[in-house]
Amino acid sequence: MDATTKIVTIPRRRAGREAAQAPPVDAALRRRLSPAQREEEIVREAVRFFAEFGFEGQTRELAKRLGITQPLLYRYFPTKDALVERVYQEVFLRRWNPFWEDTVRDARRPLRDRLVAFYGDYADVILTYEWIRLFMFAGLKGLDFNTRYLELLRERIFAPIVEQLRLELGRPPLRERPVSSLEIEAIWSLHASIFYLGVRKFIYNMPTGNVLDIVTMKVNLFLDGAPAVIGR
Structure with a gap:
């Protein structure tokens, strides 16, 4: 199993909570995201979301935090398990x-x-x-x-x-x-x-x-x- 390095700065607990309260970005701006950018944004927010609420957190709440619909989220990750697996790849293997x-x-x-x-x-x-x-x-x-x-x-x-x-x-x-x-x-x-x-x-x-x-x-x-x- 190959793994690549990705050292990033992760917000501390307080920062994580502040991120949870941040208002969604304007929908017009989100429409201009490329598919690759939107997927990256979903993964990044999913990492923060599951770190705060655990893997019992619901994808509809994640979609709400992202300011997108749940069906749109599922276009990128057809199941919650697929999204969770991507979080594992992002946090544990890429680093x-x-x-x-x-x-x-x-x-x-x-x-x-x-x-x-x-x-x-x-x-x-x-x-x-x-x-x-x-x-x-x-x-x-x-x-x-x-x-x-x-x-x-x-x-x-x-x-x-x-x-x-x-x-x-x-x-x-x-x-x-x-x-x-x-x-x-x-x-x-x-x-x-x-x-x-x-x-x-x-x-x-x-x-x-x-x-x-x-x-x-x-x-x-x-x-x-x-x-x-x-x-x-």
Whole structure:
């Protein structure tokens, strides 16, 4: 599955609510949108809408926010499921940066530096109002967003981190011994702690400190403890 980078600025929770209250653009202006522009506008607003209300939000309300009719919305996305899938592609896959995988594997740099670089950049992408809330709502709704995205993480990030850790600790390479469940759990202890910064901010509405400082601290805790578990 190919993914391209798309780093965008996402409004915080307050900004999301303000967007919900914004009056629709004049209909005459909307008639001048090309099909590609209108589709992009629908997707952009759908991302904001579902991040605010969850995937139980109704397409007729989304159409109202867009200032268009529901039949017109369905001309671009025949079903709500099709629109939801496009939201997944837009938020989770288009913002995936393939360079992250190269960063983790670049053995010319110390592993500690690589993990700080990766998680610092990754945090900039995922610690947003829309990314965090959509991921949480998808899990609550039982959508397969989470499963697909976590499989992507496991394959392209978690396994390479385990591989690099084994190299640093003098353990057998993956070609000789597959990744163990405990090794994946060890990576989760780091990854989930960074994701939780977004939960604190956009779900619990609690402040967080300097993200890069926190990422550096968590990477140091992880690497300093890894020899006691993965190094066995």
